Amino acid sequence: MQYTDTIYGDAAYMKSIYFITGSQDLYGEETLVQVAKDSKEMVSFLAEKLKDRADLVWCPTVIDADSCEDICLKATADKECVGVICWMHTFSPAKMWIRGLQALSKPMLHLHTQYNEKLPYDSIDMDFMNLNQSAHGDREFGFICTRLGIKRQVVAGYYKHEDVIAEIRRFADVAIAMSFSHGMRVAMLGNNMRDVAVTDGDRVESEIRYGWSVNYYGLGDVVDIISAVTEAETDAKMADYLTRYDMNTDDVASVRKQARYQVALEKFMAKERISAITDTFQDLHGMEQLPGLAIQDLMAKGVGFGPEGDYKTSALMAVLLAMAEGRKGATAFLEDYTYDLTHRSELELASHMLEVSPVFASSRPKIEVHPLGIGGKNPPARLVFDGIQGDAIAVSMIDLGDHFRLVCAKLELIQQPAPMPKLPVAQLMWKHIPDFKTSASAWIYAGGAHHAVVSTALTVEDIRLFAKLTGTELVVIDENTTLNSL
Numbered sequence: 001m002q003y004t005d006t007i008y009g010d011a012a013y014m015k016s017i018y019f020i021t022g023s024q025d026l027y028g029e030e031t032l033v034q035v036a037k038d039s040k041e042m043v044s045f046l047a048e049k050l051k052d053r054a055d056l057v058w059c060p061t062v063i064d065a066d067s068c069e070d071i072c073l074k075a076t077a078d079k080e081c082v083g084v085i086c087w088m089h090t091f092s093p094a095k096m097w098i099r100g101l102q103a104l105s106k107p108m109l110h111l112h113t114q115y116n117e118k119l120p121y122d123s124i125d126m127d128f129m130n131l132n133q134s135a136h137g138d139r140e141f142g143f144i145c146t147r148l149g150i151k152r153q154v155v156a157g158y159y160k161h162e163d164v165i166a167e168i169r170r171f172a173d174v175a176i177a178m179s180f181s182h183g184m185r186v187a188m189l190g191n192n193m194r195d196v197a198v199t200d201g202d203r204v205e206s207e208i209r210y211g212w213s214v215n216y217y218g219l220g221d222v223v224d225i226i227s228a229v230t231e232a233e234t235d236a237k238m239a240d241y242l243t244r245y246d247m248n249t250d251d252v253a254s255v256r257k258q259a260r261y262q263v264a265l266e267k268f269m270a271k272e273r274i275s276a277i278t279d280t281f282q283d284l285h286g287m288e289q290l291p292g293l294a295i296q297d298l299m300a301k302g303v304g305f306g307p308e309g310d311y312k313t314s315a316l317m318a319v320l321l322a323m324a325e326g327r328k329g330a331t332a333f334l335e336d337y338t339y340d341l342t343h344r345s346e347l348e349l350a351s352h353m354l355e356v357s358p359v360f361a362s363s364r365p366k367i368e369v370h371p372l373g374i375g376g377k378n379p380p381a382r383l384v385f386d387g388i389q390g391d392a393i394a395v396s397m398i399d400l401g402d403h404f405r406l407v408c409a410k411l412e413l414i415q416q417p418a419p420m421p422k423l424p425v426a427q428l429m430w431k432h433i434p435d436f437k438t439s440a441s442a443w444i445y446a447g448g449a450h451h452a453v454v455s456t457a458l459t460v461e462d463i464r465l466f467a468k469l470t471g472t473e474l475v476v477i478d479e480n481t482t483l484n485s486l
């Protein structure tokens, strides 16, 4: 569940996806009646498969340029509509689609399928061929999409096959994430960390391309909200912590500071309708600790976060959480920290100075208070835990001046080989794919940041589709990567 939903009580909304069937008016009424009947049956089957994610809406068959334009304008104007699925039951001359496709601003899946799975060999005649000619009509439609430069996902196969349904579900996940992204508000508490390059970026271009409204807020305004947090509100937050975390410190006063920070940040985010935030240890005026526990718990509740003013990682995390909603697995920000460079069995230790999301915890996290050697503030309370295992991806967004690039690497999260009793922060460890030398070199050549969103819920294919539909350059690092091919 997205944090924004819980704050704003908007959980009841259901995103819709239009299913648009193409035909033409040359076949006569009888054929069009059959086209409508078939497509309704197909939509009702697919709607059942998608019902937990989106509402699949059957649309009347389009038969000419006006009906194409009408339905595409409707999809564009409908705020609940996150995407469209187009399918040509018969031939549908594609010049009639030009005005409609030019008016369409929602992500498109072109479903290349048929009403019938198998050919009826003993009864097939010309009427059957004219009615069921997606092989013909979808190629005509594909041509005009390519000619117009329409970003879309083409999914080929019988619509009842599990692989086809899975691809449609992926499209729904990505379309919902893109809809969430469009108009998302991101708050920067403090600016980008001084002199750091990769975390900076063009906020105007981010809003043009992804819809992110990224704005700076004075930390003093949040400090005022912190000052007004009551003891009762702090008590309630402490009680909430203890339902999920164990106290492993006598310094309760320091933990209560984090509870106050979190109560204040939640009030601030609700008031400003914020889905993702950044902070920086270089701008903590009026605060006694860097927010640690507070940010960790907020991330677990679905708030995007980037430290040191890294708004791109923060916003990307919120978008990827929206994409992964309802799936099993963990998604949050992490930082590349240090390596075990044992030859041919290299491992990476990922963490941050405090802010590692407890969604990555392999057992119940402990609340601890330790000094922080950076920032010159009091020892902050934080959650400490060891990380989960499993297949994962790391995704980094960088700004190359004239375009954004996503770098996506496959990882294998592993159990740490030995305890690290003196490490006062949470951590994850992973193996690189295909190997350390290839993956780390490729990431560095591609310009990937030291901050990334790590997810065990999403796959390279999800990120590939997001990149395709948003027109973002993508570099994938996986088992097929070689440095020469990169």
Ligand code: MN
Pocket: 307, 308, 335, 352, 451
């Ligand atoms: Mn960092």
